[in-house]
Amino acid sequence: MGGQRIAHVASKNPSVIKEIIYGITLGIGCGLLWKMHHWNNQRRTKEFYDLLEKGQISVVVEDE
Template sequence: MAVHKMITPKAVQATLNTPSVVKEIFIGITLGTIAGGMWKMHHWNEQRKARTFYDMLEKGEISIVAEE
């Protein structure tokens, strides 16, 4: 004899409120792209600072030797 379980309203509500896999993937890709873009902008800023430092060092505008 097979026992049939009835779906309760709470189970239906829980099923309807579960996040979509496609939506989760889209949100993950979006957040990853934003975080990657921010990291890349930080990296470019650090490169610019280093390039400026070495340009000034080469021109003689600054020195890394402490004056006595």
């Protein structure tokens, strides 16, 4: 009888619903991290162009 119990535990199938939920959660989490990275790059670019427009920074090397 002990053999049947071990075989039953070993042959347990994965839950399809759990797999779908894990996949959706992982996808949303990675997508959110990628979007935050994109927003950070947009913010940096906007700050750069704002400083360039104000004249606080320059992309031209000054001659000495």
